[in-house]
Amino acid sequence: xxxxxxxxxxxxxxxxxxxxxxxxxxxxxxxxxxxxxxxxxxxxxxxxxxxxxxxxxxxxxxxxxxxxxxxxxxxxxxxxxxxxxxxxxxxxxxxxxxxxxxxxxxxxxxxxxxxxxxxxxxxxxxxxxxxxxxxxxxxxxxxxxxxxxxxxxxxxxxxxxxxxxxxxxxxxxxxxxxxxxxxxxxxxxxxxxxxxxxxxxxxxxxxxxxxxxx
Amino acid sequence: xxxxxxxxxxxxxxxxxxxxxxxxxxxxxxxxxxxxxxxxxxxxxxxxxxxxxxxxxxxxxxxxxxxxxxxxxxxxxxxxxxxxxxxxxxxxxxxxxxxxxxx
Amino acid sequence: xxxxxxxxxxxxxxxxxxxxxxxxxxxxxxxxxxxxxxxxxxxxxxxxxxxxxxxxxxxxxxxxxxxxxxxxxxxxxxxxxxxxxxxxxxxxxxxxxxxxxxx
Numbered sequence: 001x002x003x004x005x006x007x008x009x010x011x012x013x014x015x016x017x018x019x020x021x022x023x024x025x026x027x028x029x030x031x032x033x034x035x036x037x038x039x040x041x042x043x044x045x046x047x048x049x050x051x052x053x054x055x056x057x058x059x060x061x062x063x064x065x066x067x068x069x070x071x072x073x074x075x076x077x078x079x080x081x082x083x084x085x086x087x088x089x090x091x092x093x094x095x096x097x098x099x100x101x102x103x104x105x106x107x108x109x110x111x112x113x114x115x116x117x118x119x120x121x122x123x124x125x126x127x128x129x130x131x132x133x134x135x136x137x138x139x140x141x142x143x144x145x146x147x148x149x150x151x152x153x154x155x156x157x158x159x160x161x162x163x164x165x166x167x168x169x170x171x172x173x174x175x176x177x178x179x180x181x182x183x184x185x186x187x188x189x190x191x192x193x194x195x196x197x198x199x200x201x202x203x204x205x206x207x208x209x210x211x212x213x214x
Numbered sequence: 215x216x217x218x219x220x221x222x223x224x225x226x227x228x229x230x231x232x233x234x235x236x237x238x239x240x241x242x243x244x245x246x247x248x249x250x251x252x253x254x255x256x257x258x259x260x261x262x263x264x265x266x267x268x269x270x271x272x273x274x275x276x277x278x279x280x281x282x283x284x285x286x287x288x289x290x291x292x293x294x295x296x297x298x299x300x301x302x303x304x305x306x307x308x309x310x311x312x313x314x315x316x317x
Numbered sequence: 318x319x320x321x322x323x324x325x326x327x328x329x330x331x332x333x334x335x336x337x338x339x340x341x342x343x344x345x346x347x348x349x350x351x352x353x354x355x356x357x358x359x360x361x362x363x364x365x366x367x368x369x370x371x372x373x374x375x376x377x378x379x380x381x382x383x384x385x386x387x388x389x390x391x392x393x394x395x396x397x398x399x400x401x402x403x404x405x406x407x408x409x410x411x412x413x414x415x416x417x418x419x420x
Contacts, residue, residue, distance in 0.1 A: 018338055018341050024419065026411070026412070026415050027383075029379075029380075029382070029383040029386050029387065030342045031408050031411050031412055032386050032387070032404075032408060033342050033345055033346050033349070033386045034342075034411045035407040035408040036390055036393065036399070036404070037345065037349060038407060038411070039399050039403055039404065039407055040349070040353075040393075040398075040399075043398070043399075045353070045356065045358060045398065046349075046352045046353070046356065050352055051345055051348050051349065051352065054347075054348035054352055055341070055344045055348050058344055058347060058348065059344075102262065102263065104262075117325075119248050119250075119323070119324060119325030119326075120246060120248060120322060120323060120325075121365055121368070122381070131339060131347070133334075134335045134336050134381070135332050135334050135335055135336070137381055138332060138333070139324060139377075140330050141332050142324055142325065143324045143325065143326065143327040143328070143329035144328075144329050144332070146248075146250065146305055146325045146326055147250075147294055147297075147325070147326045148297075148298060148299075149290075149299065149303070150298070150299045150303075151298070155331060155332055162299070163300075164300075165302040165303055165304070166290075166299060166300065166303045166304075167305075168290075168303075168304070168305040168306070169305075169306045170248065170305060170306070170308070170325065171308070172246050172248060172307055172308045172309070173246050173262075173265065173268070173283050173308035173309075173310065174263070174265045174283060175262055175283075175285070175308055240318060243366075244362060244365060244366035244369060245323075248323055248325045249319040249320070249323045249325070249326075250325045250326035251325075268362045268365075271360045271362035271363070272360075272362040272363055272365065272366035273363075273366070274359075274360070274363060274396060277362075294326070
């Protein structure tokens with residue numbers, strides 16, 4: 001497992017890297033995965049092709065999709081209203097997957113900052129952002145974000161004054177959440193592509209805000 | 215995604231803005247009402263829809279009739295005795311109707 | 318009693334902003350889950366329930382997708398899609414095949 005400081009590492013681009021499986025030893029659970037998959041294929045429950053296609057679909061998903069949704073909201077108020085009111089229907093307008101769960105979009109304002117966590121497991125809008133980062137699924141994030149969100153945000157480099165209200169969303173059931181960050185100043189006249197390039201995954205989880213750093 | 219069926223969902227009992235209390239219960243099984251919010255009082259932020267009960271789905275049962283699911287908003291300073299942030303800070307949690315009572 | 322996975326509000330340490338490129342086997346575990354639930358062979362609720370009941374030591378020491386594949390196996394056994402006997406024998410075959418492949 002490689003670790004790196006992600007605080008200054010922007011994920012506005014696709015990150016489809018796959019670590020190759022270890023060549024020499026298989027762990028107990030790698031063996032289990034192979035065995036389960038082969039049994040299911042033998043029994044006709046699924047096909048090798050279906051597994052491969054699903055992995056490809058997974059690889060094609062990235063935070064860039066969510067970034068497009070945010071950028072479009074910043075320039076198109078009609079789209080933004082639809083997104084906030086209807087969630088999934090608006091995604092379809094952008095040619096994105098509607099998704100298997102109802103999307104709740106929570107909007108940051110000048111005096112409101114939103115942050116999302118799943119304390120019970122790791123619920124995340126995967127069809128929009130790709131797979132979640134390890135830290136989102138970690139004990140420390142899941143335990144502390146509901147109780148001391150401001151301290152957690154400070155660890156991510158976001159220090160919010162008390163006149164900004166912090167709203168935490170615990171994704172406990174059938175909803176999935178996307179934070180709609182506020183458009184930063186200094187982006188006037190930018191194209192949609194330029195705007196989406198500054199919307200990182202962390203901004204859409206709520207542990208960061210976009211910066212006009214061009 | 216929860217299946218549709220000919221069994222009608224349970225009717226919603228609460229509306230936007232209603233004060234509700236999360237029932238206290240300490241029971242085994244698969245439960246999506248987090249421990250930290252049980253017994254707390256909040257306000258209905260929205261009705262999310264009706265969904266099959268995950269407590270039942272977890273055991274390969276149908277989970278029907280579908281239960282209304284709400285987002286309930288709580289004041290952080292009330293949930294945590296030592297909360298260090300702003301008194302306006304909130305936490306929104308999705309809670310199934312059968313865990314909620316009028317407050 | 319609070320379940321081991323139900324950790325909201327508990328004291329915990331600094332969040333290490335770790336990420337890793339998912340290994341192919343991990344993506345395949347994820348794909349299995351997506352396909353099995355799309356085929357109506359298991360639900361995400363069963364996945365969660367079986368992860369939650371894995372025991373605190375295993376919950377903490379297994380990695381995320383190790384917990385998933387353990388849970389998927391358990392669910393398939395519970396549902397009667399595979400038997401313990403089949404799984405054990407197939408796992409042994411896989412190990413032998415892999416050893417031979419390296420000779």
